[in-house]
Amino acid sequence: MRKFLIGLGASLLAIGHAAAEPAMWKASDEDSEIYLFGSIHLLDKxxxxxxxxxxxxxxxxxxYYYELAMDAEAQALMQTLAxxxxxAPEGKTLSSYLTEEQKTAFDAAVTSYGMSPATLEPYRPWLAYLTLSVVSVQAAGFDPASGVExxxxxxxxxxxxxxxxxxxxxxxxxxxMPDDVQAKLLVTVVEQIEEGPEVMTNMANAWRxxxxxxxxxIVNDSMADVSDEVYQTLIxxxxxxxxxxxRTLMEGDEEAVIIVGAGHLIGDDGVPALLEAEGIKVERIQ
Known part of the structure; x- marks a missing residue:
């Protein structure tokens, strides 16, 4: 069973209202302290x-370091670039990237959110994937206006x-990404929608x-299971x-807080682990 839902920063949700202590690290040298905090991009209010x-x-x-600017101008540019x-190039439609069985499942997922599959036909698989990901999360009651960033x-x-x-x-x-990898992403989010919200709940609770x-x-291992190329590219x-x-920042004597998707700070390929491998002192402080 595939367990993840990728967004532009990997993790997407937090569920519930109990006290939370998401993980945070501090990287330091003689004259610098850099704090690393993992974000969740959509939260319940x-x-x-x-x-x-x-x-x-x-x-x-x-x-304060973030992955990306998120003001109105940046969001408008993102939509234009998307x-x-x-x-899809001329002569291609979204359906042409999927098998008949995959298209049937995709249509059912899209229709379940009150959308018409025809509205996504002009898209390449990666954009259809992101669109369906966001729609499914927001339908569950989560909002980027309440996200960490x-x-x-x-x-x-x-x-x-x-x-x-x-x-x-x-x-x-x-x-x-190659078209077949994009199609894998789209099929994965459809499968997750079919499985229900349990995986997202578990992911959110782990973060919190x-x-x-x-x-x-939940996030990185499962992403690699779907496609190592996706994992290498996105993480x-x-x-x-x-x-x-x-490392360049730490050559100075400044303090900074880095807020990026939580999936980037965990595991052997996470930023804290990579900094430690470079000989930089890193400690988890929360």
């Missing part, structure tokens, strides 16, 4: 997750915000409780690029 440790780190930081890279960006100084990636980079992580081992199994290559930027 009002679910608590900020802690004293996170608030303290935010109050000390010189800079259509630019996500529209949205909340954090409202609290952090715009002039001190920095971003690891551009909108085009994030779009092309998906758009540059700081259970990184379970989160790694490993990006983590390695971010580690290089963090």
């Amino acid at each position: 009002g679910a608590p997750w900020q802690t004293e440790a996170l608030d303290k780190a935010l109050s000390l930081a010189d800079y 259509l630019q890279y996500g529209t 949205t909340i954090m960006m409202a609290q952090t100084d715009d002039e001190k915000e920095r971003y690891f990636e551009t909108a085009e980079q994030q779009i092309r992580f998906f758009a540059d 409780s700081g259970d990184v081992q379970t989160l790694d199994e 490993v290559k990006r983590n390695k690029a971010w580690v290089e930027e963090i």
